[in-house]
Each structure stands twice: as C-alpha cells, then as structure tokens.
Amino acid sequence: EAQVTQNPRYLITVTGKKLTVTCSQNMNHEYMSWYRQDPGLGLRQIYYSMNVEVTDKGDVPEGYKVSRKEKRNFPLILESPSPNQTSLYFCASSPFGEPQHFGDGTRLSIL
Amino acid sequence: RKEVEQDPGPFNVPEGATVAFNCTYSNSASQSFFWYRQDCRKEPKLLMSVYSSGNEDGRFTAQLNRASQYISLLIRDSKLSDSATYLCVVNEGTYKYIFGTGTRLKVLA
Numbered sequence: 001e002a003q004v005t006q007n008p009r010y011l012i013t014v015t016g017k018k019l020t021v022t023c024s025q026n027m028n029h030e031y032m033s034w035y036r037q038d039p040g041l042g043l044r045q046i047y048y049s050m051n052v053e054v055t056d057k058g059d060v061p062e063g064y065k066v067s068r069k070e071k072r073n074f075p076l077i078l079e080s081p082s083p084n085q086t087s088l089y090f091c092a093s094s095p096f097g098e099p100q101h102f103g104d105g106t107r108l109s110i111l
Numbered sequence: 112r113k114e115v116e117q118d119p120g121p122f123n124v125p126e127g128a129t130v131a132f133n134c135t136y137s138n139s140a141s142q143s144f145f146w147y148r149q150d151c152r153k154e155p156k157l158l159m160s161v162y163s164s165g166n167e168d169g170r171f172t173a174q175l176n177r178a179s180q181y182i183s184l185l186i187r188d189s190k191l192s193d194s195a196t197y198l199c200v201v202n203e204g205t206y207k208y209i210f211g212t213g214t215r216l217k218v219l220a
Binding site for chain 2: 031033035040041042043044045048050056058059090097098099100102103104105
C-alpha cells in the first residue's frame, strides 16, 4: 500500500529538548516536503527536498532542520524546540512537485 | 494582502445543491494550481489540478481565470460526504506551494 508514515503521531515535550519527527515514503518519490498547520494560517511549507541530498527552505524554516540521506526518508529536526513550534505537522511526497501523498500528521506540543 | 485568499465559510448547503468556491492569488507569475480536500483533523488530499482550460472530474469542476487571478471549484449535486474543508494551493515555481486557509463546506441532510 502506498503510504507516507510519520512518527510520532503525538508528542508533548519541553522547551529546548531536541526532537526528531520521522517521515518515510514507500513510493520511490523524489519530492518530499514538510508543512505545519496552525489555526487561521493554513498549511505553511517548512522545507522541501527535490532529491537525495537536495533540500531547500520553504516559507517558515526558522528553528527547523531537515536531511535527505536516503530517498525514502525525510526527517524534521527541532534542535531547540520552543512553544511557538507547537503545531500540527504534515510530511508529503510526490513524484513531480505538488504534494500528493500526505502522512497522517504529527501533533507537537512544546511546553 | 495574503498570497492566497479563500472565504473561510462555512458554506451550509442542502444535499443536492450546487456550490462554488473561489480562491484569489496575488502572484501573477504563479504557475500551477490545485484544490485539496481536508477532513477534520486529517491530512489534506489532492482533489484535482486546475488547468488553464478548466477541468472536470465527475461532480467537480475547476476553473482558472488568470486575468482576474482566481481559481474556482464547483461541486454539483452535493453529498453529505462532501462536507470538508477545501484548500486552494498555488505553485509559485521552484517547488514552492502556498496553501490557502481553506473554505469549510457543510452539506446538510
């Protein structure tokens, strides 16, 4: 079954404690991206990757890092999380560019 | 001015009605356009791409008006299962996708 898998689905943590949200796709897609969704603001693109070792900033990259060492994985790293990064996060993949397959989402609460 | 604007709704319509949403975008150089559907607390799902010539998929029709910089989504014969939030997405090139905040649709029995 074609899918994008994010982990964890829910996480409550504290300010400053590094965390990683994993994203994995099994469709051999070249394009992957991360979004955050906040009430009244919609989905905003954090980072995207066009292929292995090729990443670029989206609209709201501050406070986040990504890596693309393998085609299937695109982890989102928060080195020093802060409360303003409390949000619902989605990973997406696509063979072309427009996000076609989204993961189920990760709800992060940073206290 | 927001880059992509949508009326948040909600649009409350009876089953069987026809409903239309518009979405305006500010960047005249925008290259491609899409509609997504998002159910409450779920991931967005690609509904359809929007071509210059317009396109239709069953009860759904999407149109693009480049001169006025808006796209539209028409849903005919609304079903209860169409209740969701509809997101407009604009591609500004180089893999950058801007999402609107969505229009909420409630189809009532």
